[in-house]
Amino acid sequence: MGQTLCKWFPSMRTVCAGTQEAAGSREPACVLCGRVDEDSSILGHKEEYNGFYFHKFCVIFVNGLCEYVEGSSELFFWIEDLILTIRQAERTLCFVCGNLGASITCAEPGCGRSFHLPCASKGECVTQHFGKFRSFCREHRPQQAVEAAPEQDTTCIVCMEPVGDSMSYSTMVCPACRHAWFHRACIQEQALRAGFYCFQCPLCRDRDWFITDMHIMGIRIPIREPTWEDNDAYASLLERHGSCDASHCLYPHGREQAEGEGPWQLLLCSSCAAQGTHRRCSNLSHSAASWECNACAGEDTASSTNSDLAGDSTISQQGLGPSRGSETPESSSSSTTSHAPSGPADCSPVPESSG
Numbered sequence: 001m002g003q004t005l006c007k008w009f010p011s012m013r014t015v016c017a018g019t020q021e022a023a024g025s026r027e028p029a030c031v032l033c034g035r036v037d038e039d040s041s042i043l044g045h046k047e048e049y050n051g052f053y054f055h056k057f058c059v060i061f062v063n064g065l066c067e068y069v070e071g072s073s074e075l076f077f078w079i080e081d082l083i084l085t086i087r088q089a090e091r092t093l094c095f096v097c098g099n100l101g102a103s104i105t106c107a108e109p110g111c112g113r114s115f116h117l118p119c120a121s122k123g124e125c126v127t128q129h130f131g132k133f134r135s136f137c138r139e140h141r142p143q144q145a146v147e148a149a150p151e152q153d154t155t156c157i158v159c160m161e162p163v164g165d166s167m168s169y170s171t172m173v174c175p176a177c178r179h180a181w182f183h184r185a186c187i188q189e190q191a192l193r194a195g196f197y198c199f200q201c202p203l204c205r206d207r208d209w210f211i212t213d214m215h216i217m218g219i220r221i222p223i224r225e226p227t228w229e230d231n232d233a234y235a236s237l238l239e240r241h242g243s244c245d246a247s248h249c250l251y252p253h254g255r256e257q258a259e260g261e262g263p264w265q266l267l268l269c270s271s272c273a274a275q276g277t278h279r280r281c282s283n284l285s286h287s288a289a290s291w292e293c294n295a296c297a298g299e300d301t302a303s304s305t306n307s308d309l310a311g312d313s314t315i316s317q318q319g320l321g322p323s324r325g326s327e328t329p330e331s332s333s334s335s336t337t338s339h340a341p342s343g344p345a346d347c348s349p350v351p352e353s354s355g
């Protein structure tokens with residue numbers, strides 16, 4: 001009858017940036033989660049329709065509210081259904097924060113747990129950014145199907161901090177290689193940066209199995225080119241392993257930072273790609289293009305490189321342990337290399353932008 005169709009037209013007004021900057025005007029809160037300023041990578045941009053302000057994902061994850069436009073991937077909903085949803089949420093408690101206004105309900109039949117989208121990660125809920133956009137509470141969230149347990153002292157392949165002792169909401173594993181362990185928050189951050197076309201296991205680079213599993217587990221993988229697309233391959237190296245692991249990192253801006261060339265460029269181990277060093281921190285010459293970490297080159301040897309080490313004689317720190325924080329014997333000589341170079345560092349090209 002008098003129903004109003006609200007469709008995700010690409011031209012639909014996104015109010016996120018504009019209203020925040022308007023002096024003196026308070027930005028309206030989302031009618032579903034009640035928040036004003038929240039992380040748009042989780043909630044989506046705030047949109048406005050008929051005077052209703054809402055986060056895109058706050059609407060999309062309401063069970064049964066949105067439908068696909070026939071034959072397309074566009075979603076739409078009826079504004080009357082949104083009003084009904086708001087009314088219902090006003091009487092629904094969030095099982096995470098205990099406040100009213102919870103509009104997202106676990107998709108498991110018979111489970112009545114509801115939550116606010118911004119409360120999802122605190123409550124260990126999973127929201128699936130594909131298909132029917134289903135959501136699950138802590139108890140009914142999908143579990144990774146692979147059988148794997150991290151070895152003792154396993155670290156996250158993204159942030160190098162320890163992971164938990166078993167698979168959990170926050171400790172996840174690559175289903176393909178079962179060797180890459182990571183924190184949920186770390187892999188989510190990487191998915192947002194990489195985008196669908198470049199997202200892969202940081203270790204084995206599997207895509208199909210990895211992406212499917214991460215989707216099911218609630219990782220949001222936006223369909224877009226990576227955010228480093230304007231950069232060169234150096235940025236894509238950083239994406240795979242982004243820090244200097246030398247026992248004494250000398251870069252004033254820290255281990256996580258690097259430059260595109262010169263003494264502060266980050267080289268990854270040409271064998272394992274899981275260790276990195278600034279050229280200077282391992283006493284490599286400015287033209288050194290390849291380097292092997294101590295673990296790969298053999299514990300007793302200094303770093304191995306395919307070019308001479310004479311270029312930089314002012315720095316004496318040397319050595320790189322198999323993992324950050326391990327002791328490396330001081331070495332006064334850096335001119336002996338006992339390992340043949342194993343080829344240039346392998347760097348994956350950044351795909352061409354498709355438009």
Ligand SMILES: [Zn+2]
Nearest residue numbers: 030033055058
């Ligand atoms: Zn919201």
Ligand SMILES: [Zn+2]
Nearest residue numbers: 094097116119
């Ligand atoms: Zn809540």
Ligand SMILES: [Zn+2]
Nearest residue numbers: 106111137140
């Ligand atoms: Zn549930």
Ligand SMILES: [Zn+2]
Nearest residue numbers: 156159183186
């Ligand atoms: Zn991590």
Ligand SMILES: [Zn+2]
Nearest residue numbers: 174177201204
């Ligand atoms: Zn893997």
Ligand SMILES: [Zn+2]
Nearest residue numbers: 244249278281
């Ligand atoms: Zn360094």
Ligand SMILES: [Zn+2]
Nearest residue numbers: 269272293296
């Ligand atoms: Zn290595």
